Amino acid sequence: MFNRLSEKLGDIAHKLRGSARISESDLDDTLREMRLALLEADVALPVVRHLMSEVREQALGAEVARSLQPGQVIIKILHDVLADVLGGQRRDLDLSKIPSVVLLCGLQGAGKTTTAGKLAKLLASQGKKVALTSVDATRPAAREQLQVLASQVDVPYIEGAGATAAAMAASAVNEAGRSGYHVLILDTAGRQVVDDALMEEIREVAEQVRASERLLVLDAMTGQTALSIAEQFHAAVTMTGCILTKTDADVRGGAALSVARSTGVPVRYIGTGEKIDAFEAFDPDRMAGRILGQGDVVGLVEKIQSSVNQAQAEKTAAKINKGQFDLGDFAEQLGQMQNMGGMAGMLKMLPGVKLPQEALAQVDDKPIKRMQAMVSSMTLKERRYPRVINGSRKKRIAAGSGTSVQEINKMLKQFAQMQKMMKKMKGSKGKRMMAQMAGRFGGMGGGMPKM
Template identity: 80%
Template sequence: MFQRLSEKLGGIAERLRGAARVSEADLDATLREMRLALLEADVALPVARHLMAEARQRAMGAEVAKSLNPGQVIVKILHDVLADVLGGQRRDLDISRIPSVILLCGLQGAGKTTTAGKLAKLLAGQGRKVALTSVDATRPAAREQLQVLAGQVDVPYVQGEGTTAAAMALSALNRARSEGHHVLILDTAGRQVVDDGLMAEIREVAEKIQASERLLVLDSMTGQTALTIAEQFHAAVDMSGCILTKTDADVRGGAALSVAHITGVPIRFVGTGEKIDAFETFDPQRFAGRILGQGDVVGLVEKVQAHVDQEQAERLAGKVRKGSFDLMDFADQLGQMQKMGGMGSMLKMLPGVKLPQEALAQMDDKPVKRMQAMVYSMTPRERLYPKLINGSRKKRIAAGSGTSIQELNQMLKQFAQMQKMMKRMKGDKGKRMMAQMAGKFGGFGGMGGMSKM
């Protein structure tokens, strides 16, 4: 999400940071360029106008010309204006009641059911006892799909009884209460289009169960249509927030900027991929930083904390200190990086990365998987002692992993260099070596050709 917008606004911000002086004419030219970038990103015209007017008003009032670093001042103003349009501050869920009910609604195809599973996994990971239920009686196999998702994220599915959606919801809530669940996530029925029947049903369910949160699930790929949908749902049911799905496929991001500002419905979460853990809390301040090319170090740290096994990390640190880093450790580290979304996803969150958005989007993690396959095709002894891998063994490993001997030789060479660095990482040399290793292996330099094979 925001790829196209981030590339253009990030470039503008970069030019401003290096500017020794910024005149009023320079500011107007910058704002015109930004306005064009916003409209190309499918941001609603009233929102683009508001952004530009607000940025200009704050810039003129801040006495930018008298500042020692006027470019940085303007970038800070742009960041604050973007953050305000995106919702201002991060808003956590109100789930203080036991049980708290989170009502999910939206049109068919927006991804409500999958989002219910993702949200359940996120909350369960925070130590809450979560249950899922569905009152969708219109879509074939809707309940079965949610039951499967519940099994995947290891939370119970609560079956509600009754002939109406409201009755099923109330029944499921009573069961969740008796079973001691902290949160009940309720998936409602959708329609191809917004109609009175859908709205009446959702309104009745929300009133019956007194939902703590009423979240609208929106497909970010629908662009400004998402704005119309949000306005209609919010008028019928007082929505407390929305969740944007399929943001990994939306390079424009106009829906996020438009929905929160025009409807006043804050974005609470974003779905960032098909995997069940491709889901994150929406923080306007941090997303504004991403748009302006400032990265999101806090988000990256949270991602590392969520996906890296602490015991495994400590075990690896011990091996590094002893100089016993082997191929299995190498494959495990590649796997950890994959869990965090791959190299491209991580680089996007680092400040100062100059790679074009197209290059980051096309960064292929298949070579990483191929490297893992090579290691997994080795015997335990070969992983410990790579020098044992002679010509015949290489043929067997290449055949078993679906790769070539040339690729295997390349991977072994890179591992040997990495292992050599690891052995030298002792004392104060460690920090310097880590910087060298990041430069050498950060993009899996030399492996780029592997993706073409």
């Protein structure tokens, strides 16, 4: 999401950083570029006008005129205005009641049911006792789909009793309360288009369960249409936020900027891919930083904390300290890097790393996956003692992993060099050794793009 906008605004910000003096004419030229970038990103015209007006008014203030680095001040102004348009401060869900009901609504095809599963997994990982329920009274298949998702994310599904959506919702909430669940995520029925019957049904459900949160699920790919959908749902049932799905496929991102500003319904979460864990809380301040090419170090740290098994990390660190790091540990580290979104996902969050989208698209995680496949095809003894891997074993490993003997040899040679470094990683030399190690394995098959 925001790929095109980030690339263009990032270029503008880069030019501004080097400016020692900015005239009103220079500012007008910069704002014109920004306006075009926002319109191309499918941001609603009223939102573009507001954003440009705010930036211009603040950029012509005395603070910029007195500054020794006016370009940096204007970037800060743009960052703050973007964050404000995106919804201001990040707002966590209100889960103070037991059970707290999170009502999801939206049109068919927006990814509502999948989003219910993703949100359940995220809240469960935060220590919440979560349950799922569907109140689609006309489509049993929708309820069955949510039951399957519930089992995949390892949370219970509650089947509400009753002939209407409101009755099913009331029954499920009562059961959740009796069973001591902290959060009940309630998936409502969808339609191809917004109609009076759908709105009335959602209103009845919302009134029946007194939901703590009412979240609208929107397909980011619908662009400006998402704005009109949000306005209609918000008019019928006052929404506390929205969830944008399929943001990985939407390179423009205009819906996020338009919805929050035009309706007052903040974006609370975004779906970033098809996988069940491709889902994250939306932070306007940090997203503004990403759009302007400033990275998101806090987001990267959070991703590391949520993806890395702390106990396993401590165990690996102890093995490194003793010089016992083996191929099994190596494969484990590669897997954890993949869980954090691979090389491309991590590069996007690093400040100062400005790669064009074409270059990021060339970042290839296949060499990492091939190395994981090689290690997976080895026996436990071979992983612990690579020196036992002779010619016949290499052929077997290559056949099992879909690679070649030459690739096995290359990986084993570089791992041997890595092991030597690991044995030296004590005291002050550790950081330098890690840098050398990263450099060596970065060359294993050209995972990074050519600039």
